[in-house]
Amino acid sequence: MKLITHNFLSSKCMKGVNVGFPLKISASDVKVTEVDFNPEFVARIMQKIDYPALYTATESIGHLEDLPKQMVENYENDEHFLKKVHHALLQLEVINGELICPETGRKFPITNGIPNMLLNEDEI
Amino acid sequence: MFPCQKLRVLEERLQCIEEFERPKVLLEQYVTPSHLGSHMLHTIQSQYGDIDQKIVADLGSGCGALSIGASVLEASQVVGFEIDKDAIDICLENISDHDLTNIDVVQCDVLNLDNTYRSNKIFDTVIMNPPFGTKHNAGIDMKFLETAFKLSNNVVYSLHKTSTRDHVLKTAKLLGGEGKVLAELKYDLPASYRFHKKKCVDVYVDFYRFEVDKL
Numbered sequence: 001m002k003l004i005t006h007n008f009l010s011s012k013c014m015k016g017v018n019v020g021f022p023l024k025i026s027a028s029d030v031k032v033t034e035v036d037f038n039p040e041f042v043a044r045i046m047q048k049i050d051y052p053a054l055y056t057a058t059e060s061i062g063h064l065e066d067l068p069k070q071m072v073e074n075y076e077n078d079e080h081f082l083k084k085v086h087h088a089l090l091q092l093e094v095i096n097g098e099l100i101c102p103e104t105g106r107k108f109p110i111t112n113g114i115p116n117m118l119l120n121e122d123e124i
Numbered sequence: 125m126f127p128c129q130k131l132r133v134l135e136e137r138l139q140c141i142e143e144f145e146r147p148k149v150l151l152e153q154y155v156t157p158s159h160l161g162s163h164m165l166h167t168i169q170s171q172y173g174d175i176d177q178k179i180v181a182d183l184g185s186g187c188g189a190l191s192i193g194a195s196v197l198e199a200s201q202v203v204g205f206e207i208d209k210d211a212i213d214i215c216l217e218n219i220s221d222h223d224l225t226n227i228d229v230v231q232c233d234v235l236n237l238d239n240t241y242r243s244n245k246i247f248d249t250v251i252m253n254p255p256f257g258t259k260h261n262a263g264i265d266m267k268f269l270e271t272a273f274k275l276s277n278n279v280v281y282s283l284h285k286t287s288t289r290d291h292v293l294k295t296a297k298l299l300g301g302e303g304k305v306l307a308e309l310k311y312d313l314p315a316s317y318r319f320h321k322k323k324c325v326d327v328y329v330d331f332y333r334f335e336v337d338k339l
């Protein structure tokens with residue numbers, strides 16, 4: 001699971017959960033994969049990214065590196081910044097670990113890179 | 125016309141996809157045949173430019189045929205959503221056999237997916253070959269369509285039985301999507317999935333393009 005996917009997942013599918021975002025990450029195994037850098041795509045997807053959640057996720061898996069805490073203004077033409085975001089969003093992958101609902105503590109296992117968001121019937 | 129990988133090359137890639145080991149009939153598990161899948165994806169990219177540099181969702185991604193095809197056609201990121209762990213395991217093997225690095229798979233129930241996402245309209249393009257809905261789960265393909273419309277900020281491509289065309293177009297309109305049939309295809313389903321008792325019945329399916337509310 002890449003952090004771009006994490007940035008969109010929530011646990012509000014569960015009964016009683018209001019926001020369910022961002023899910024906390026506890027990672028036991030993280031992989032870094034080389035992915036082609038496409039500044040236009042990253043700039044476009046940034047409009048939908050929750051930046052503080054991305055920052056916290058990157059930090060919690062121990063790969064903060066030099067991602068700035070605050071989002072840069074006018075990032076569209078800031079290749080330097082977009083490259084850092086590219087790395088965080090698309091090159092970092094949680095292979096094993098857990099996603100944790102911020103409201104209930106319910107854990108969603110991540111195995112072989114696949115987050116399991118399935119719920120039991122009594123949780124819906 | 126948009127730049128696109130050659131159809132033949134795409135089809136060859138899709139031909140070497142491992143299929144479901146023990147297909148689960150209730151989940152309607154069958155792989156989109158490579159000649160159909162490659163034609164669909166080639167049309168989506170070459171006619172409409174809806175894959176290259178896009179973020180693409182594949183609902184009911186199974187062994188990954190459509191996800192892998194979209195990745196081969198240079199989607200920036202593909203996310204497959206699939207309920208069944210066994211299918212996902214085969215999909216992961218296929219992704220690694222094809223050396224692709226831009227596909228994520230999430231195990232979830234598509235019928236619950238819009239609540240598993242923080243916000244909607246994340247994806248540029250949604251592609252799917254949904255379960256058609258047998259007696260046990262009639263209407264499931266319309267539920268997939270409804271979810272697809274919520275996730276997409278632009279366009280949805282899908283397959284539905286030709287016999288349900290009026291219903292599909294009407295439902296799509298109600299859900300806020302303008303549908304168009306791009307092609308009528310003959311689909312030779314494995315025997316266990318035939319909708320009729322008769323032998324040798326091909327199933328006719330429509331290949332749709334739906335334009336959805338941008339927002």
Ligand SMILES: C[S@@+](CC[C@H](N)C(=O)[O-])C[C@H]1O[C@@H](n2cnc3c(N)ncnc32)[C@H](O)[C@@H]1O
Binds near residue numbers: 153185211
């Ligand atoms: C017709 S197959 C298509 C598989 C693959 N997309 C392809 O084109 O080869 C439908 C897929 O949807 C999955 N599926 C069925 N119901 C589902 C649900 N409620 N949520 C997620 N996936 C589901 C099945 O397990 C199966 O893999």
